Amino acid sequence: MLFKDIQLTVYASLFAALIALGAYLAVPIPISPVPIILQNLFVLLAGLLLGPRWGFASVGIYLFAGAVGLPVFTGGKGGLAHFLGPTGGYLLGFAACAFVTGSIAHSTDTNRVRDTLAVLAGVVITYAFGVPWLKISASMSWEKALFAGMLPFLPGDAVKAVSAVILCRTLRPVLLRRIQTVAP
């Protein structure tokens, strides 16, 4: 087993822990009544920094920890039953989001435009899973599902998407340097 492989395994676990703690980090913003929960910022960062495979793995481990019963889902919830609840679609959407963001952003020439596109696609994918699931499981109409499960969060998502791109520019060199220097 390559050292780089183990290193990325540990990094993916680190990101899973960050996503889990993100459920408890709330930053109030002036534009919207709903405070930003930093959780999907870390999901986006996992995709951007680790790439599709390891980003997906890190969200997968986070979902596994939540399924086992640790209180790591948004609002401190946990347990297998939440996958079937009204917010279960967003949980699966996180995994898809990390994968899609990772596959768009991960290439030999990374630039800001590509990162921005990746983050936007990631946000769209999260809602593409979350809103239909909310509609079906809570048997709402489309408009109501959009109003309850998407529109209030969009200002926060804009802030998070911008922060993800900014943070990625700062953190990517740090991560790449660690991977290159420590590997034998």
Add this chain to the structure above:
Amino acid sequence: MADRLAFHYLPGDSLLHRWDARCKLAALLLITFGLLHTRPLSLALFTILLLWGFRLTHAPLRTLLLDMKSWSLFLLMIFLLQALSLSQGEMRPLPPLPVTVEGVETGALGCWRLGLMLSAGMLFTLVTRPQEMREAILWFLRPFPFLPAQRIALMFSLVMRFLPLLLDEAERVRTASRARLGHLRKNPFTRIKVLIVPVFRRSLLRADDFALALVSRGYKEDLHVSLPGIAWLHLSPLLLLLVVVFLGSMPLSQVFRTEWSAFLDFFRYPVEWVTQSQNRL
């Protein structure tokens, strides 16, 4: 590190420490399943159960309560959100505030449940060694041969180690930022940046230590792990939990619920409540 206990493992020899890790994992699953209902009766039962659990571990409860202080801010926020957002009802106990009894009730029950979930997670990590946790997960993943069980178990136990480590780092960075008056900044971008970048850098260094430690100890994924069968004695507490879960979701709690709403009626219609109770007397 020593002044913080949340999500750390505390070595010990209590009953809960000696309980089979697989049963502990199953118990955690059962508890989260039981906490799906926010009925006062089931919440009260789980509170008693968890308090008893914490007593069994002989953990320094003062330190744990201090740890809970930082979570209580989060719980308060959730409570306020729920209390303020459910404003469809008419009854307002405090006229100037847009608060309804329903909102306060659901908010309080929701916070109670969240507190219980956090305590259950804390209690589990307090009494389960990461090694045992890893083996337990390997055992549970045996029926799914297509999953990379060894890797999942390793990553899960790494996540469990990173949780307290990241909390410590975040606390340290936040204290440092407060010392430099960082909490006075209004811009959310800057606030996110000054918190996350240092925490990320520091935890990345720790992550590399973990990776080096794994390699230097010859980590391999093809090692066979065999666990003995679970003794009947270890399974019996799970039965007790099952009973509690059932009690919490039985019609019995409906009876309790009417009592609860009668109690709340006092806040809704204080004058009518008093006259009614006078009539009863």
